[in-house]
Amino acid sequence: MVANVKEVKAKEVTVKRASPEEKRELSFKDEICVGCGICEKICPVQAIELGPINAIERTGVEESKISIDETKCVLCGMCSSVCPVDALEFDIDEKSIKEIEGYPKLIKSAEISDEDCIYCKACETACPRDAITIARVLPDRSKLVTGEIEIDKETCVSCGICEEMCPADAITMEHHEPTSAEPTVSTDINVDKEKCVYCLICKKSCPVDAIKAVCRSCSYGEYDLNPEDTEIKGSSFIDEEACVDCGWCQEICPVDAAHVEKAFEGELLIDQEKCEACGACLEICPCNVLSFPKEEFGKQGAENVRAEEKYCIYCGACEKACPVEAIEVKRTAVKHTPTKSKSWEKKMESLKT
Template identity: 60%
Template sequence: MVVNTKEVTDKDFNIKRLAEELRNLSFKDHICIGCGICESSCPVSAITVGDMGAIIRNNSPQPKLVIDEHECVLCGICSGVCPADALTFSIANQPISEIPAYPKYNADVEIDDDKCIYCQKCEIACPREAITIARSLPDRSKLVTGEIEIAEDTCVYCGICEELCPADAIDVDRTPEAETINVDKDKCVYCLVCKKSCPVTAIKASCRICSYGDYDINLEDAVTKGSSFIDDELCIKCGWCEGVCPTEAVKVKKPFEGLLKIHQDKCTACGTCVDICPCDVLSFPKPAKSGDIVDNVAKEEQYCIKCGACARACPVEAIEVQISNVDYIPTKSKSWSEKFEALKN
């Protein structure tokens, strides 16, 4: 007998069939966006996607997706059409995204390290927290140049300079008869606040940039270095990173093209779509001034991936998502092609 087995870990699961080759379908709940594409594509109706509004908004203990492992035939179509890679299907431990016979979306995101200035705007904007920008700042002491000296015989160790120093570069020990004062030249930015505030004129300091310009600053030392990392598993190619990047270092290729329509007349502003949207596309608009009438829900359509999760969750059918084009690497299988083509509506 050929039977499927199911292993469940919290809200995640693996369905396996071990015969000729090991077939394995794994689901990761935290990656699922609840779009319902798997549910409508499953040829044996084995998948049920939960009530996403209730699940996401109230931290439900229920998983977003349930598969009847006795119905599932482990064909892998759900994994192929999942726009978020929450379902991964593998044959003999090789994911189908790596097996050429299987179709897959043409979707990609890339940060060009030559153009990236490590401003971290993408990291902050990413609705899925999929981006990490690690950066190492230049040594501050190499960006300033100057001289500072404290005449200890004049200094009265009042501590005024220490309190005022914006760079925490001065350390005054005011223990009676054992007073000391020290300047950390790696921290000092030669702002001269200490010199100006010293009541006994014990500090001699000058900023060389002020008098001579930055001729003795090495520009290479002023560069912020870093690296970028995108978690492919979490990334859903919404394009926020590309949209906020000031240097056009990010390129995002989305698999779906289409339209997001909000029927403001039907919308009751319950906010389900706002909470559901994996791409932070939807929001409640704020009126420019008191008394202005605004739309119930606003959209930033350039960041929409047309997944349809909002339309599926909307309790009053106020949202329509239309997919006009699906970009995927084709397959010789007619039934698989039909499943990808059927995503268009």
């Protein structure tokens, strides 16, 4: 029999077995793991043990979030199939079982449609895992307005007020020390029409009324703007490794450009009577589902901890973290691709509670 080989690099663990017929490899990424313990629950040979998650997350204990006993592990790949955040990867002959037909995988996804996205960055800010990057290219300010501007250089006294006031840095003066040959403080003044936004600040601030300017957009609207020049362009990117499909992006998006499909359905129940408000669940939850309600002076709140279930992925990490058993996470549906194996099907079903 070929024995399993375990490799530990920092907190990343790999269990391998290479026989002449087949090579199997299970790898665990600690920084992706959320400490939910689903792998521990599904492992058919009890080879996985969840570590002291609270101590690791809250007090900086340097331990791996799970431990894999390579002498027990049969390299079946079930833990990888059900990991809700893909912290466990399982390969057979260097191919992920998520790409091998017949192996069930959780049906979950998160997408941002570039067609609908207006690049407002709300999702980027809200994402609890910092998995979203919105790159946007804004048009030149001057492309959003049109107008006319002229400085009467004869009237101008070169005071420099307009140059100082211009919010678009469109006015420049050629300052110089006066000499007897040229007894002026500036030789010239210019307006960069590529930069000018026709706000008319210069005109209003000029002490000698040397500037004539008019905003055509204010007077006549946007008829002479080129719509292509005013477009906000951009792109969105979701780091699939970091994303846990929590749904924050979908909920916060003002234009329904984000779509999230969750693998688990269920219910999150909090016993407010039992809760001691220690905050362990808040720190463990990978989805920012939980928060402490705002204190209202002189008012005894009914809730110790508030849950916004629409962000919940029903991973159960909070239930495991709670020291006083005040949280119950029920899983009522596990969505996965089909498998012909009855034992796998049964195991997938066992995740329901």
